Amino acid sequence: MPRETTYLQVADALRARITSGEWSVGDKLPSRARLAAEYGVGVNVAQRAMERLIIEGLLEGRAGSGTYVRRPRERLRMVRSRHRERRGGSPFRADMREQGRAGTWESHSTARVPAPDHIADRLAIQPGDPCVHTRYEFLADGQPVQLSESWEPMAITDGTPIVLPEMGPHAGAGVVERMRSIGVIIETAVEVPRPARATHDVAMLLGISVGDLVTHIERTYYDIDGRPVETADITVADVRWEIAYEIGIRHD
Numbered sequence: 001m002p003r004e005t006t007y008l009q010v011a012d013a014l015r016a017r018i019t020s021g022e023w024s025v026g027d028k029l030p031s032r033a034r035l036a037a038e039y040g041v042g043v044n045v046a047q048r049a050m051e052r053l054i055i056e057g058l059l060e061g062r063a064g065s066g067t068y069v070r071r072p073r074e075r076l077r078m079v080r081s082r083h084r085e086r087r088g089g090s091p092f093r094a095d096m097r098e099q100g101r102a103g104t105w106e107s108h109s110t111a112r113v114p115a116p117d118h119i120a121d122r123l124a125i126q127p128g129d130p131c132v133h134t135r136y137e138f139l140a141d142g143q144p145v146q147l148s149e150s151w152e153p154m155a156i157t158d159g160t161p162i163v164l165p166e167m168g169p170h171a172g173a174g175v176v177e178r179m180r181s182i183g184v185i186i187e188t189a190v191e192v193p194r195p196a197r198a199t200h201d202v203a204m205l206l207g208i209s210v211g212d213l214v215t216h217i218e219r220t221y222y223d224i225d226g227r228p229v230e231t232a233d234i235t236v237a238d239v240r241w242e243i244a245y246e247i248g249i250r251h252d
Contacts, residue, residue: 008083010039010049012098018058018069019100029059029067055079055244056098078236080191081246090174092138092146101140107166109134112154119151122220122231130154134165137205144206145241150175150232156184175221175230185224192218193243196235206237213238 014035023029029050030038036046050067053059057077060070076099096103113133120127136148150165152175161168162178170178176186196216203210217234236243 006041007045007048007052010035010041010045011052013039014049014053015056015058015098018053023069025069025071027069028065029069031066052079052246055246075240075242078241078243079246080243082189082248083246090172091176092174093172096140096145099140102142103138103140103145104142105136105138107134107136109164109166111163113151115151115153119231122218123151123153123228125153125155130158132157132163132165145236147202147205147235148232150230152230156229157182179221179223179229184229186221186229187224188222188226190220190222191245194218195238198237202235206235208237208239215241215243217243 014029017023029035032043032046032050035050036043039046050059050061054061054067055077056079057072058070059067061067078095090103092105093103110133112130114128115123115125115131117127119131120129123131125131131154132150132152134148134150134152136150137144138146138148152165154163156179157163160182162170162182165175165178166172170181173181179186194216196214198206198208198210198212198214200210202208202214203212206214208214215236215238217236218231219234220228220231223229
């Protein structure tokens with residue numbers, strides 16, 4: 001089993017123990033060596049699992065003292081990393097499951113929508129080329145979390161079972177899994193986060209006030225040949241969610 005998968009499994013197990021109340025706020029966790037022995041993994045794997053939970057806001061490290069269960073944040077933390085695309089199924093649903101929440105969404109797709117200039121530029125197609133445009137409202141336990149507008153070139157998906165993202169045999173599987181089913185292997189995702197203010201429509205959908213700070217993420221997926229295959233504009237309410245990026249460090 002890959003080491004990266006192993007450390008995520010250890011993180012899942014520790015998260016479950018914290019959620020169940022085995023360790024309370026302020027409790028010190030066992031040492032890395034003890035946890036490594038308990039789970040039959042290396043010390044580095046245990047360390048990465050604990051670091052993941054620090055990123056999520058469940059734990060905090062104290063210099064020279066150890067790692068402790070921290071007080072819950074009023075703002076929840078949304079962790080975006082390459083691992084969210086490797087867990088199978090919907091990355092959003094998996095993200096919310098790690099928060100102990102049920103992730104669902106509502107969507108509406110329209111086919112053969114001419115690509116606006118800025119979308120054509122992001123997808124490396126001609127303005128006016130037909131795309132599938134999908135609007136999403138993502139929910140956690142029935143409460144709004146984020147909005148998304150997705151664009152996929154029909155030159156890639158037309159005539160396949162996945163032309164409409166939320167219909168067919170791979171509905172709800174996420175872009176990476178859906179594209180893989182037709183032989184398009186996504187290798188890279190590029191995200192550009194920017195601060196913005198909630199418009200009236202965004203505020204109504206997210207349940208916040210007009211003018212509240214939101215985080216806008218421009219995300220584009222690229223296949224193994226560097227071709228853009230999907231681009232989306234994602235909006236998250238900053239008052240409720242802070243966004244953290246997990247960046248792996250390679251040791252050659």
